[in-house]
Amino acid sequence: MRPEEHRETPDAGALRERLRHVYWIAGGSGAGKSTIARRIAARHGLHCFATDDAMADHARRSTPEDCPLLTKFIAMGMDERWVTRSPEAMLETFHWFRGEGFDRIVEDLLGLERGFGL
Numbered sequence: 001m002r003p004e005e006h007r008e009t010p011d012a013g014a015l016r017e018r019l020r021h022v023y024w025i026a027g028g029s030g031a032g033k034s035t036i037a038r039r040i041a042a043r044h045g046l047h048c049f050a051t052d053d054a055m056a057d058h059a060r061r062s063t064p065e066d067c068p069l070l071t072k073f074i075a076m077g078m079d080e081r082w083v084t085r086s087p088e089a090m091l092e093t094f095h096w097f098r099g100e101g102f103d104r105i106v107e108d109l110l111g112l113e114r115g116f117g118l
Contacts (some may be wrong), residue, residue: 058104
């Protein structure tokens with residue numbers, strides 16, 4: 001999501017407070033985020049939520065209205081996804097980079113807060 005697309009919702013402060021115990025590790029694909037996060041979690045007795053592990057479930061829980069880029073991606077053949085489009089087009093339309101899965105991540109974290117397993 002681009003900064004100009006970010007809109008603070010009225011309940012953002014309350015949500016931020018509910019998730020203030022969450023530590024985010026971000027970085028490029030293959031940078032080692034999951035490896036480092038698992039090590040930190042094990043060392044400090046924390047729960048590690050890896051978004052890579054939840055992507056398939058998030059896709060199942062998404063609708064075309066929630067995630068239009070994901071819907072288009074799923075409809076593509078493998079060549080269209082990875083061969084015939086330019087790297088720029090891939091980046092511009094990659095649903096996770098555009099923030100389409102973020103609501104599912106927040107839902108999962110709030111579920112953990114309530115004691116629901118993933």
